[in-house]
Amino acid sequence: MLRYDNYFIPKTLKEYFELTSKVKDCRIVAGCTDMLPWAREGRGGDVFFKNVVDVSRIKELNVFKFGSKKILLGAATNYQKLFLDKKIRKSLKVLPQVSVWFADDQIRELATIGGNIVNASPAGDGMPAFLTLNTKVTVASFKNKKIIKLKMPLEKFVKGRNKVALNKNDLLVDFEVENTDGYGACFEKVGHRRSLVISTVCVSSLVKLNKNKFQDVRVAVGGVCEVPTRLTKTENFLKGKSIDENNIYVASKLDLDVIQSRSRREYRREVLQNFIIRSILKSLGKTNINETIQKFDNKIELKMEDAHV
Amino acid sequence: MSLTKKRGRGVAASWYGIARTAAMDQAGAWAEIDDGGSAKISTGVTEIGEGILTVLAQVAADELGVKPENVMIGENDTSRSPEAAHAGATRQTYMIGNAVALACRGARQKLFDVMAKEWKVDANTIKAHNGEIWSEGTNYKMEMSESIHICKKKYGVIPVAGENYTSHHTGLDPVDGSGRPWQAYVFGGQVAEVEVDTATGEVQLLGIWACHDVGKAINPKGVEGQIEGGVVQAVGQALMENYELEKGRTKSGSFAKYILPTSLDVPKVTSKIVEDPDPLSPLGAKGIGEPAMVPTSPAIMNAIYDAIGVRIKSLPATPEKILNALKEKKQNGSRKFN
């Protein structure tokens, strides 16, 4: 059971920092979808905080700035917005796809992207997708009564399992992501049931083509290592290469050593490879060159069959 | 991406015993035809979701000639209502249904005897249904509400009765197990159709065809509901649920870790009810609660074998088990029996 004496809901960054510099013992929450389930038996148990500060209504954490190159998403943006927003569906295709796999509609109304990243669970679904969008995050801190903002790549921000680059009372403010209109995108996930489930493995892929060649390929994986990560060998191998099943198949093997999880290691390895192949194929499928792809869809699947079955 | 998805079908059969096992089973009930042509039933029953209140209302309505919506069923209170024992063992419809039927017959007889006098007809000609009472072959007919008024006010009779239904079972011989554990048995069978994703090992159950003998089906839709619910509990058992312990400590101590089927994991269920009425009991009904889920898991495992040639012998068939088994099968060359 989570207990606290005061619940504050500041509306601006300034208000937030003034509050937290005055009031001692503040605990930050946003959507509370990690915090409340954590404060229960078998996990955090009965927990008491003197003060809880809800950052989900801070103006700066709710920005949505849309540009042709970069898009700015406030850290309090919830996953349901990523799922429903028409512009996001077009220019950040991978985000609605992660959202479909993320919890359920009701949790998504609350769950923020900031909370998800700060929670830094190895099995969190948001991070692999944001990695493939080359995300830079902004952190705000308060020094000498001044708000200081620092922008850094997402990879730098998340330092380990449940570890992020935040000092006490620092806030994650926004996510700057790349507009990836024109990319094919795919998110694959497997757990113990179809939905509302913790990832055993998840993979996010973005693919851009130039004629019959891969112009850009971005693949990231979650669920298998302490921190979700980009699969750079796979990506680099494919960039500039022609789209054929051999290339994809060879590429799918290059990064399998990222797996750190001790449990279910063999299983994760196999699924990861299958997901790399499948997510690239599916991303291709969304780039309107369906016919060529359909042809080698079958070929590569025969290869997969051969390899795994 | 269709080649990594494999489909298959499997079948399994089952049987089950109705009511308490290898021990006498009994249930009691009181019934009264009440003012306005309604009915009061008191027995040791509480709805646990199986639909027993509706079944009893139907039974009482049918026996007493009132409308089902005019049947009131009292609370289950060990100090206020007749004993009907526990809510389990697929015994509710069989034990309590028959007890209520018998009690209603007793109450009805009192009303019919009075009406026979009133109309000067043989009590055997009297029938009642859906709020009306009449004498067959005559013009006598009236609302139940009116006849109950006559019964009470003119004849001083309250049509009330209590009854008991007993199912005679015997214990098992401690050496060879012989005995008569139940007097009624039900039989069932199900076909499962699955899709296995060989890239992840996920199994999706897409269709179940379920055929069950339930004896006389008192409320067919309720029977279907039990089959559908039983099948889905079995989906959990077959494919995902596992209360894992490590040195006595659970690793699945919340719904985040203990995985239940959601609306996206469940098959379409097509049911067919077979009615082989129980020859020994008044209603001929048997039961469906527990039997519904017995054939599902083996039917699913048999379907998985049909789809990908691996036999999962330890439940649940998790994605990981499926991929491991596929790998093993590949390593051992062709399909093996063991």
Added chain:
Amino acid sequence: MSSMELKLTVNGQKIKKTTQSHYRLLDFLREDLDLTGSKEGCGAGECGTCSVFINGKLVKSCLVPAAKAEGAKIETVEGIGNPEKMSEIQKAFCATGASQCGFCIPGMVMAATSTLRNNPKASLEQIKEEMGGNICRCTGYQKIFDAVEMARDVINKEKSEKVFEEYDKPANSFIGANVKRIDAPSKVTGRLKYAADMKMPNMLHMQVLRSDRPHAKILNIDLSKAKKIEGVRGIVTCDDVPGIDNFGVFIEDQPVLAKDKVRYVGEAIIAVAADTLEQAKDAVNAIKIKYKDLPALYDPEEALKEKILIHEHYKTNLVKHIPIRKGNTEEAFKKADVVIEDEFATQPVEHAYLEPMAGVSYIDQDGVLTIVSPSQNITHHRHMMAKIMNLPIHKVRFIMSPVGGGFGGKEDMIYQGMLALLATKTRQPIKYVMTREEDIVSTAKRHPSRTKYKMGLTKAGRILAAEISMLADGGAYGCSTEGVMRKAAILGAGPYNIENLKMDTRGVYTNNTPSGAFRSFGALQTEFATESMLDIAAEKLNMDPFEIRRINAFVKGNITHTKQELNSASINTVLNELEKLASWEKGSPQSRGNSRKDMFSKDNRDACELGARLKTNGNGKRVAR
């Protein structure tokens, strides 16, 4: 405890109320406004029994701090309709029989309402996906989907309101009629009160200290700090039991509160009653226990070796062995054309009824100790309670409250004893509601099992003999193990006429969570093995799986495994009907898989790909990729 003032609108009514600062919206609705239609099935966002609208958006109210709802417009199931004036969706739920125990149903109605508000033309796939956060343990969802589709069609005027009222009924009888469930209106509107929804004047709240050790001696209990906590009115341990302290469905081996030692993680040791739930929790957290760990048993095979005893006075870990012997299996195997041997295993399974255990106890106007709970066996509980409390049986009264799912899980009397002790001690009503986590660790599971199987058949597929041996883990207490072993033994060889049978089922004690009654009660485990064996045999003998079953199926007059003559046996009819129903393509089960011609019928659902709503352009119609 600190409080706050909350101003908001609930179901159209403006509300201003002082509440506890830390309350979740769900607590505020249930405790302060008595809107108990919203239920707490898990408290962790996983089940959807608590779904409500906040400013038009559906959320799980167990994850929303009440303070967050300041100024908001809240809509609960009570605002959607009431039994006298139900919404289309509620009427449709009644019409299709979508509610069983009803505990998930208010949340389901909310999820359905949200789905159709967001997209009045939602397709079945979209409905399933949008309702994917709400779990139902009873219905299998099918009748719920039917209801949402029915309501959708009525809302869109594609069907008339009349569909809500129609039902099939044979002439002149209600037997065989699809009479609508009489309990449905109270369930779809959230009006029905379950045990956790009850409140009484002067009521105290109970909390329980549970063992975190699998097997340990209790050396010392220090209650001094707990007693000093404000609001604490009573603390009970095993020493407070006035009568004979044991209970159990078949063997009475379990104390109300652990005595001298604990036998599993989650076992109750001390119960506390206080004015508020929070105070009771604080008291439990303030209790100190000193244990000495004992060597423990986790594996049923090990248990059979009897090196460690879980219940010393029984001198054995064997709870029950049920043997069945018929004919001579050894001789029969010699005559068999094929003999198949194999092993099967099943896992422990949680009942996961959506209503966590809950109850209220009090001394009634006649001085009778009264316990209200969703117990599945109040008759037996009353007997045991009279003995435990050392009272004449008529001084004990059990009332069975509506059960939010049981499946056998609510047959054990595992918390009613504590309620009785505290009501007797404090003379005040006591209420106890388990959290989901507490319910999972402390209540019985389906018996995990290992079954060894040997089957001998003729070339023609007749089963000549079977030897089946099942070992089941009964966990720390007997619960229903004896009965489960019995049913597993009697039914395990299946509905087949087998002249030579040797069947043994054994259940043993270990230090695992107890195993108990669960829908299908042992038969599920052994029949799973038999039905797998028959498929293996059919493959070997190149026979159709229906055929091999029919060849062996019981017919009227056959003698069962327990030597009872069957007065009827419908298994052949069932198999014939099933074969037709499923349009089964004959053939032996040799991984025919994708080559079969009888698959892909419309009686399958579509494989779930997720993203049904990403594939549409908003009007519910699918678009090409």
